[in-house]
Amino acid sequence: MSLDLDGLGLAPDLADVMTRLAATGAELALRIARGSIEADLAASAGTNAGGDGQKALDVIADEAFMAALRGSAVAFYASEEQDDIVAMGTGTLALAIDPLDGSSNIDVNISIGTIFSIFPVAATPEANFLRPGHEQIAAGYILYGPQVMLVASFGQGVQQWVLDPVRREFVRIHDVRPLPLETSEFAINASNYRHWPAPVRAFIDDLVAGADGPRGRNFNMRWIASLVAETHRILTRGGVFLYPADKRKGYERGRLRLLYECAPIAMLITQAGGAATDGADPILGAVPDGLHARTGFVFGTAAKVARVAAYHDLPEDEASALFSTRGLFRS
Numbered sequence: 001m002s003l004d005l006d007g008l009g010l011a012p013d014l015a016d017v018m019t020r021l022a023a024t025g026a027e028l029a030l031r032i033a034r035g036s037i038e039a040d041l042a043a044s045a046g047t048n049a050g051g052d053g054q055k056a057l058d059v060i061a062d063e064a065f066m067a068a069l070r071g072s073a074v075a076f077y078a079s080e081e082q083d084d085i086v087a088m089g090t091g092t093l094a095l096a097i098d099p100l101d102g103s104s105n106i107d108v109n110i111s112i113g114t115i116f117s118i119f120p121v122a123a124t125p126e127a128n129f130l131r132p133g134h135e136q137i138a139a140g141y142i143l144y145g146p147q148v149m150l151v152a153s154f155g156q157g158v159q160q161w162v163l164d165p166v167r168r169e170f171v172r173i174h175d176v177r178p179l180p181l182e183t184s185e186f187a188i189n190a191s192n193y194r195h196w197p198a199p200v201r202a203f204i205d206d207l208v209a210g211a212d213g214p215r216g217r218n219f220n221m222r223w224i225a226s227l228v229a230e231t232h233r234i235l236t237r238g239g240v241f242l243y244p245a246d247k248r249k250g251y252e253r254g255r256l257r258l259l260y261e262c263a264p265i266a267m268l269i270t271q272a273g274g275a276a277t278d279g280a281d282p283i284l285g286a287v288p289d290g291l292h293a294r295t296g297f298v299f300g301t302a303a304k305v306a307r308v309a310a311y312h313d314l315p316e317d318e319a320s321a322l323f324s325t326r327g328l329f330r331s
């Protein structure tokens with residue numbers, strides 16, 4: 001397996017880590033393609049540190065990336081599937097990873113992915129990861145979809161590669177283009193509507209009201225339930241994604257993880273000219289208070305992300321008033 005990194009000016013340590021990640025992604029893609037023939041990759045396999053059920057592929061992916069990074073410049077490894085930081089040896093880098101994103105889609109043959117975040121090594125194990133996302137030196141994802149893709153940023157735009165399944169090499173294609181300034185597509189799990197805070201309900205109500213509402217035009221909705229696939233769609237054609245904190249037990253601080261889901265996606269989106277917040281404040285300025293800390297997450301076309309933040313600026317009673325006049329989902 002090879003990965004074309006020519007012209008990116010990466011330090012040899014980082015280039016080696018990227019090549020190992022890509023090679024592991026290519027191997028996993030092969031296993032995923034053979035899922036159900038070889039093994040049931042969606043079989044239940046326990047519970048992770050964050051209390052989420054693990055599937056067989058979650059564990060396989062975690063073990064594969066950890067093994068592939070041994071002997072690399074990655075000195076510390078933090079994973080969704082590991083309770084604690086794993087010390088890997090000496091090196092200049094720390095890597096946080098969601099080895100398998102979109103686990104609920106494994107058994108239905110819908111796109112899934114891997115998300116990674118790379119920092120320069122710090123003085124203590126915790127200091128490698130409990131830091132703001134703007135200190136990342138690289139972030140990216142591997143998308144296991146109809147095409148297997150690697151999408152990454154090293155702080156200068158967003159680069160992307162497609163895995164050629166015949167030659168087994170990641171071929172670099174055009175860089176991600178700046179996100180369009182206008183968008184008509186939004187992504188949110190609307191089944192949680194009744195649990196959302198008033199500003200989110202008011203924002204979505206106005207989109208759903210379409211041409212008949214205050215926005216005066218129609219919007220379209222998508223929800224894949226794979227953050228990687230959702231991000232790839234938004235990087236390709238714009239849009240806005242919301243997974244807000246909500247009133248359900250365990251979701252008071254959102255669903256997605258700041259360290260290995262939101263911070264790397266925020267770096268990619270920001271590098272593509274978009275924006276990412278927890279609803280109000282920039283994700284890249286947030287410091288996780290634990291490896292598995294969750295956060296509300298809103299990202300995509302900058303104007304839309306700013307509009308969500310503006311709804312949060314409304315006094316609670318005003319947003320609620322908007323909601324009661326525009327509560328389209330109420331019978």
Ligand SMILES: O=P(O)(O)OC[C@H]1O[C@](O)(COP(=O)(O)O)[C@@H](O)[C@@H]1O
Pocket residue numbers: 052080098100101102103104189225226227228255
């Ligand atoms: O099932 P829900 O609540 O809509 O959540 C979907 C979200 O959960 C995730 O699957 C969480 O990631 P994991 O699969 O890595 O736990 C995201 O990919 C996705 O955006």
Ligand SMILES: [Mg+2]
Pocket residue numbers: 098100101102227261
């Ligand atoms: Mg995930």
Ligand SMILES: [Mg+2]
Pocket residue numbers: 058080098099100101102103
């Ligand atoms: Mg995961």
